[in-house]
Every structure is written in structure tokens, then in C-alpha cells.
Amino acid sequence: MSAISILIFLLVGAVIGWKFFPERWNKLNINIQLAATLVLIFSMGVSLGSRPDFIYEIANMGLRSLVFSVLAIVGSILVVYPLTKKYLEDPDWKEGREE
Amino acid sequence: MIIAAVICLLLGIVCGQFFFVPKMVELFSMVADYALIVLMFSVGISVGENKVLFRKMREYNVRVMVIPAGIVVGSLLGGIVGSLVLQMPLRESLCIASGMGWYSLSGVLLTDLVGAEIGTIAFLSNILREILTFLLIPVLAKYLNPYTAVAPAGATSSDTSLSILMKYTNEEVAMMAVINGLLCTALIPVLINSLFTLLS
Numbered sequence: 001m002s003a004i005s006i007l008i009f010l011l012v013g014a015v016i017g018w019k020f021f022p023e024r025w026n027k028l029n030i031n032i033q034l035a036a037t038l039v040l041i042f043s044m045g046v047s048l049g050s051r052p053d054f055i056y057e058i059a060n061m062g063l064r065s066l067v068f069s070v071l072a073i074v075g076s077i078l079v080v081y082p083l084t085k086k087y088l089e090d091p092d093w094k095e096g097r098e099e
Numbered sequence: 100m101i102i103a104a105v106i107c108l109l110l111g112i113v114c115g116q117f118f119f120v121p122k123m124v125e126l127f128s129m130v131a132d133y134a135l136i137v138l139m140f141s142v143g144i145s146v147g148e149n150k151v152l153f154r155k156m157r158e159y160n161v162r163v164m165v166i167p168a169g170i171v172v173g174s175l176l177g178g179i180v181g182s183l184v185l186q187m188p189l190r191e192s193l194c195i196a197s198g199m200g201w202y203s204l205s206g207v208l209l210t211d212l213v214g215a216e217i218g219t220i221a222f223l224s225n226i227l228r229e230i231l232t233f234l235l236i237p238v239l240a241k242y243l244n245p246y247t248a249v250a251p252a253g254a255t256s257s258d259t260s261l262s263i264l265m266k267y268t269n270e271e272v273a274m275m276a277v278i279n280g281l282l283c284t285a286l287i288p289v290l291i292n293s294l295f296t297l298l299s
Contacts, residue, residue: 006208007292009136013143014285021148029144036138038107040207043131044222045111047215050124054116057216065223068181072196072224073231075177076250077239080169084246087165 101226101259104203108222135211138204139288146285155278166249166275167282171290174199174253190298191217197290198225199253199283200232200260205291212295229255233263240267249276254283 021029048054115124146152156163178196182189191213198205202225210218232251240248245268252260257280265273 004292004296006135006139006211007289009139010143010288013140013145014147015143017144017147017149019147021144023148026145026148029141033138033141033145036134036141037203037207038103039134040131040138040210041104041107041203041222042111042114043127043134044207044210044215044218045108045113046115046119046124046127047111047131047210048108048219049112049115049117050119050121051115051215054112061216061220062223064185064187065220066227067185068177068192068195068220068224069227069231071177071181071184072174072199072253073177073228073235073251074173075175075180075196076170076173076253077243077247079173079176080166080250081243081247083165083169084244087162088246089244 101229105226131207131211135207138207142204142284142288146281149281152278152281155274159275159278163275163278164282166246166279167286170199170250170253170279170283171197171286173250190295193294193298194291195221195224197287197294198228199287200225200228200251200255201253201284201287202226202229204287208288208291212291228253229259232260236260236263237267245269245272246275248272249279252276252280254280254287256280257284 051057111127119127174196175193178193179189181187181196182192185192191209194209194213195205195217198221202222205225206218206222208218209221228251232253232255235251236248239250248264248268249256249272252264256264256276257278261273261276261280264276268276
């Protein structure tokens with residue numbers, strides 16, 4: 001499926017949620033999300049497990065995953081910390097925005 | 100949820116490796132396409148119907164964007180460094196880092212867009228992000244500031260990490276964490292799809 005069609009389904013859903021979706025169906029919607037997610041994760045596993053060299057690839061993937069998670073966390077902290085120091089901890093700025 | 104997700108992934112791997120014939124694998128690839136349509140539509144509904152999000156965003160003004168904007172930029176910088184360190188294509192690396200803790204969606208989206216290997220790295224790295232977040236929140240709240248404790252949580256700050264954030268920070272940060280989580284949740288599919296299309 002193309003990236004654009006995925007975005008279109010997301011957008012159509014958002015418009016329906018904003019304008020027409022009854023609140024009493026929220027629980028059903030959450031359960032549908034959960035079921036679709038689990039089906040997708042299982043399918044991802046099937047697609048991964050069907051690769052002939054899968055066993056050899058998994059160790060390599062684990063290490064790369066760890067590197068990405070650590071770098072994304074470190075990057076987020078390094079950018080968020082100075083921003084919060086400047087914009088959220090500074091009382092003058094805070095008062096100025098809230099007036 | 101995290102346990103159910105890992106069990107499903109392991110079951111899928113075992114079935115794909117030992118039990119399913121190629122036709123079955125093909126069938127599940129088709130099923131995944133339809134499940135992804137349902138998921139995207141349903142996530143869209145969740146974001147659209149959340150009136151509290153829009154009300155609180157008006158209340159907090161532009162301040163509410165500080166944390167999510169920092170998380171997005173920081174995660175993408177992490178993706179760029181990851182691409183250089185691991186010698187992986189920039190597009191895939193940025194998409195993996197854009198998962199911001201939402202392991203199920205980033206994993207399945209990237210499996211669909213790129214392939215099972217990148218999808219699995221996205222899945223695992225974002226599960227690890229969630230686990231590491233639990234360990235980091237108390238440390239960041241104590242040694243940096245309570246707002247920064249939201250940074251590692253990314254999209255999980257409005258659900259799985261929220262209880263820990265509430266324990267180690269305060270009400271104001273908890274409210275910002277909820278808004279941050281909802282904004283990141285809405286942004287992740289847009290970011291992954293946009294980066295994938297723009298860098299193709």
C-alpha cells in the first residue's frame with residue numbers, strides 16, 4: 001500500500017471522528033484498533049519468519065534496534081531540555097504568554 | 100499490551116519459519132494490508148473525536164508545542180546519527196526513529212512500506228524506547244527538570260508512561276504529557292509516510 005493511501009485513510013477517519021463519530025462507540029473503536037494491531041504484528045512475524053536467513057539476521061537486528069532507541073532517546077532529551085529551560089521554566093516568559 | 104504484542108510477533112515468526120507454506124505467507128501479507136487500512140481509519144477517528152486535546156491546546160497556547168516539537172526534532176537527529184553509525188539508508192533510519200515509542204504502528208507501517216527487516220527494527224527499537232523510558236523518567240525528573248522527563252516517552256506519554264510520569268512529576272507536567280502523547284500519536288503516521296515519500 002502506498003504512503004499516500006495510508007494518509008488518506010487516516011485523514012478520512014479524523015474527519016469522521018471530529019464530525020460524526022458517536023462517543024458511545026469509543027470502546028468499540030479502541031477494540032478494533034487493538035485487534036487490527038495484533039493481526040498486523042502477527043503478519044509482520046510471519047513475513048519475518050518466512051525469510052530463509054532469519055535466524056542469522058535477528059541478532060544483527062537486535063543490536064541495530066538498541067542503537068536506534070538509545071539515539072532517539074538521547075536526541076529527544078538533548079533538544080527538549082534546553083527548550084523547556086527557556087520556554088517552560090522561565091517565569092517571565094510564562095506570565096507573558098498567559099496574560 | 101506489550102506482552103500480547105511480543106507473543107503475537109513470536110507466534111508469527113514461528114508460523115512463518117516452520118509451519119506456513121509460501122501461499123499462506125502471501126495470504127497474510129494481503130490480510131496485513133486490509134488490517135492496516137482498518138487501523139489507520141480507526142486511529143484517525145480516535146484523534147478526530149478527542150475534543151479535550153483541542154480545548155487544552157488552546158488553553159496552553161504555543162507552550163504546548165515545546166515538548167512534542169523537541170521530541171520530533173531530537174528523534175530525527177537520533178535517526179540521522181543512527182544512519183551514520185550503522186551505515187543504513189537515511190530514509191529508513193529517519194522512519195525508524197520517527198516511531199517515537201509507538202512500536203506497533205511504526206513496525207507494521209514500515210513492514211508495509213519498506214519490508215519485514217526494517218519493520219522489525221522499528222518494532223524492536225520502539226519497544227526498547229518504551230522500556231528505557233520507564234527507567235529514565237525518575238532520573239530525568241530529578242537531575243534535569245520534570246518537563247524533560249516526558250522527552251524519552253514520545254507517544255507513550257499519554258498511556259503507558261503516564262502513570263510513572265504522574266508519580267515522579269506534577270499535575271501540570273502530567274497534563275502536558277497527555278497532550279504530547281496525543282500530538283505525537285497523530286504525528287507519527289504522518290511523519291513516517293511523509294519522510295518515506297519525500298526521501299524516495
